[in-house]
Amino acid sequence: xxxxxxxxxxxxxxxxxxxxxxxxxxxxxxxxxxxxxxxxxxxxxxxxxxxxxxxxxxxxxxxxxxxxxxxxxxxxxxxxxxxxxxxxxxxxxxxxxxxxxxxxxxxxxxxxxxxxxxxxxxxxxxxxxxxxxxxxxxxxxxxxxxxxxxxxxxxxxxxxxxxxxxxxxxxxxxxxxxxxxxxxxxxxxxxxxxxxxxxxxxxxxxxxxxxxxxxxxxxxxxxxxxxxxxxxxxxxxxxxxxx
Amino acid sequence: xxxxxxxxxxxxxxxxxxxxxxxxxxxxxxxxxxxxxxxxxxxxxxxxxxxxxxxxxxxxxxxxxxxxxxxxxxxxxxxxxxxxxxxxxxxxxxxxxxxxxxxxxxxxxxxxxxxxxxxxxxxxxxxxxxxxxxxxxxxxxxxxxxxxxxxxxxxxxxxxxxxxxxxxxxxxxxxxxxxxxxxxxxxxxxxxxxxxxxxxxxxxxxxxxxxxxxxxxxxxxxxxxxxxxxxxxxxxxxxxxxxxxxxxxxxxxx
Numbered sequence: 337x338x339x340x341x342x343x344x345x346x347x348x349x350x351x352x353x354x355x356x357x358x359x360x361x362x363x364x365x366x367x368x369x370x371x372x373x374x375x376x377x378x379x380x381x382x383x384x385x386x387x388x389x390x391x392x393x394x395x396x397x398x399x400x401x402x403x404x405x406x407x408x409x410x411x412x413x414x415x416x417x418x419x420x421x422x423x424x425x426x427x428x429x430x431x432x433x434x435x436x437x438x439x440x441x442x443x444x445x446x447x448x449x450x451x452x453x454x455x456x457x458x459x460x461x462x463x464x465x466x467x468x469x470x471x472x473x474x475x476x477x478x479x480x481x482x483x484x485x486x487x488x489x490x491x492x493x494x495x496x497x498x499x500x501x502x503x504x505x506x507x508x509x510x511x512x513x514x515x516x517x518x519x520x521x522x523x524x525x526x527x528x529x530x531x532x533x534x535x536x537x538x539x540x541x542x543x544x545x546x547x548x549x550x551x552x553x554x555x556x557x558x559x560x561x562x563x564x565x566x567x568x569x570x571x572x573x574x575x576x577x578x579x
Numbered sequence: 580x581x582x583x584x585x586x587x588x589x590x591x592x593x594x595x596x597x598x599x600x601x602x603x604x605x606x607x608x609x610x611x612x613x614x615x616x617x618x619x620x621x622x623x624x625x626x627x628x629x630x631x632x633x634x635x636x637x638x639x640x641x642x643x644x645x646x647x648x649x650x651x652x653x654x655x656x657x658x659x660x661x662x663x664x665x666x667x668x669x670x671x672x673x674x675x676x677x678x679x680x681x682x683x684x685x686x687x688x689x690x691x692x693x694x695x696x697x698x699x700x701x702x703x704x705x706x707x708x709x710x711x712x713x714x715x716x717x718x719x720x721x722x723x724x725x726x727x728x729x730x731x732x733x734x735x736x737x738x739x740x741x742x743x744x745x746x747x748x749x750x751x752x753x754x755x756x757x758x759x760x761x762x763x764x765x766x767x768x769x770x771x772x773x774x775x776x777x778x779x780x781x782x783x784x785x786x787x788x789x790x791x792x793x794x795x796x797x798x799x800x801x802x803x804x805x806x807x808x809x810x811x812x813x814x815x816x817x818x819x820x821x822x823x824x825x826x827x828x829x830x831x832x833x
Binding site for chain 1: 600604694695696697699702703704705707708710719721735769770771772773774775776777778780794796797799801802803807809819823824825826827828829830
């Protein structure tokens with residue numbers, strides 16, 4: 337017998353993703369039932385359960401009281417902001433701290449600017465439309481670049497606000513990603529158990545004229561985290577199907 | 580020559596520490612550069628060698644400098660720590676370096692364990708990712724990448740068989756996928772990638788010798804060659820204990 341490298345449960349999981357995101361056929365009702373799916377794909381309930389577990393692991397569906405439900409699509413909100421793409425579905429920021437200060441050695445190193453650069457350090461908690469925390473962000477910006485009403489940040493990110501206020505676009509982002517353990521303080525804010533693992537994204541955003549634009553240190557919940565290195569041409573070539 | 584001033588009335592070793600740190604910030608000492616010997620520094624600053632040693636120790640503790648046994652003290656390279664960095668940028672160099680190449684520059688040998696290869700068709704999901712018709716053939720390569728028998732990545736790569744029609748004859752244990760693609764003049768020059776965090780399934784756990792449910796980076800790559808063909812779709816599972824990811828993103832094209 338010929339054994340394919342792609343197992344049946346993986347093949348079905350991929351096919352369901354293809355239907356959901358490329359064909360935009362939401363499997364009306366079918367997704368809620370293992371039985372209907374196993375009839376559709378002509379495989380055992382066990383195989384279907386494995387396929388659905390793959391989708392749960394990817395954060396595409398979750399188990400509800402009446403079968404399976406679709407999750408909110410994961411998004412890279414930071415990249416959305418950097419690209420000034422449409423304002424995201426109901427992301428709200430709870431500003432925790434705004435500090436006007438001058439860069440010390442450590443910060444100067446991070447933002448590649450001389451010691452004593454006047455900066456604003458803004459800390460906010462980002463929540464999705466269901467009011468669930470998704471990230472705890474610490475943004476460093478040059479003071480003179482971000483003026484006016486800081487409370488605008490309740491509904492928009494510092495990166496986006498910087499770009500719109502200064503009528504400029506970003507040119508580069510230097511990004512580092514790692515998994516780390518949360519501090520007790522961070523865990524409390526993000527509604528996580530102590531010692532949970534989170535994704536940490538450190539990004540230095542630059543533009544061509546001023547070089548420094550913003551430095552983002554974002555602590556993200558793993559379940560909802562998506563980080564995208566975008567490419568317009570490739571995105572168009574695959575018809576927007578990147579899931 | 581630098582003269583110490585006692586403006587801050589700080590102990591001498593702190594002043595030396597500050598002077599060296601300032602030189603690093605001002606790029607007089609560049610990342611990766613070797614510092615003069617302790618003896619030389621002591622001469623330069625007109626202080627005792629023990630004072631220099633103390634200042635350097637502090638900077639090593641802070642992580643500003645690193646000591647390499649038998650070869651001296653160096654300025655730490657930006658962002659380099661004990662984890663391996665995966666710099667997967669295509670935007671900076673416009674050239675593709677496979678994982679093997681990346682590790683090689685760090686003096687680490689990567690072993691490729693080929694789990695299997697095959698030619699498939701009739702997978703709408705994969706065809707769409709490669710901008711192919713569902714009936715067109717796709718070459719599949721499944722590998723485990725390891726350094727000194729430590730698996731750090733599982734990679735499922737899918738490439739269009741029409742472009743890489745002799746892929747079935749290639750021994751991917753010894754030949755890197757990107758090297759092979761390059762030999763066909765269809766190496767990736769641009770990439771779209773998505774990173775998520777997953778729990779290791781029993782299959783991934785077994786292959787990577789980790790506990791089931793451990794967190795993994797799950798990265799999907801779609802790559803483009805010079806001629807504007809999509810030449811690769813890869814799903815990669817990386818062990819985050821071994822790896823930190825690093826990217827440069829160019830927003831100019833948007």
